[in-house]
Amino acid sequence: MNILSIQSHVVYGHVGNSAAVFALQRLGVEVWPVHTVQFSNHAGYGALRGKAFDAGLIDDCVTGVAERGALAQCDGLISGYVGSAETGEAIIRAVHRMKKENPRALYCCDPVIGDAGPGVFVKPGVPEFFADSALAVADIVTPNHFELEWLTAKPIVGMKGFRAAIDALHARGPTIVLVTSAHLADTPDDCVDLFVSSFEGVFRIRTPRLPVTFNGSGDVVAALFFAHCLQTQSPKTALERASASIFSILERTHEEGRHELMLIEAQDQLVAPTTTFVAEEITQ
DSSP, X not given: OEEEEEEEEESSSOOTHHHHHXXXXXXXXXXXXXXXXXESSOGGGSOOOEEEOOHHHHHHHHHHHHHTTOGGGOOEEEEOOOSSHHHHHHHHHHXXXXXXXXXXXXXXXXXXXXXXXXXXXXXXXXXXXXXXXXXXXXXXXXXXXXXHHHHHTSOOOSHHHHHHHHHHHHHXXXXXXXXXXXXXXXXXXXXXXEEEEETTEEEEEEEEOOSSOOTTHHHHHHHHHHHHHHHHSOHHHHHHHHHHXXXXXXXXXXXXXXXXXXXXXXXXXXXXXXXXXXXXXXXX
């Protein structure tokens, strides 16, 4: 399996491609990374060095891959953090080029906009890019709770509003919606819910909430989910496998008192997680 991954890259730590590439490779996936930015570390440290790349570099790298005749063997493209709306449009051009060469290939869009607490943390124009351009061509979209609210322009509290928001995203393009972290009215304070909505139905996995958060966990979940979706053709199974791996890695990282995901030390959790979950179908 070959996946083109267009995301951010950091020298220190595990976010964007610095998280997704290794996680996918550990599953046996061939990954072709294209970096949207090159930073020293993620912004959670309060300061960073490096720069964002322009859209021309993205186009150029994809053109080089196409010239090798490789896009026809590309099974999917995943995108994450983009430095600007212009870079985002270059990703959309890459999606179209990939699908022209391989119509069966899928596009997984992780709409990195922000999160509860910090709010929107990307540049102006980027959220609008996801809403106006990316959703229309995405087969899979993987927002967190905050991003789901932003994309649908409505606060989400209960299951009724949540289902309406999911339906609204489906209506705009994606056939599979993964919500990577949700807290609804019926979600216990010490838990986090993950949902997937697809042709199989709507399913939820509820995991314990750890007392700390780790940058990059959403990037890993999206990458693992995408790979498992491509391999199994079952979003429900992909949810179960991805949530088991990320929770096991997060738990190990918390137990060790680390500040960065223990992606390398806990890599066996990517293929054989210690903790497993069974997805519950939501019919209401």
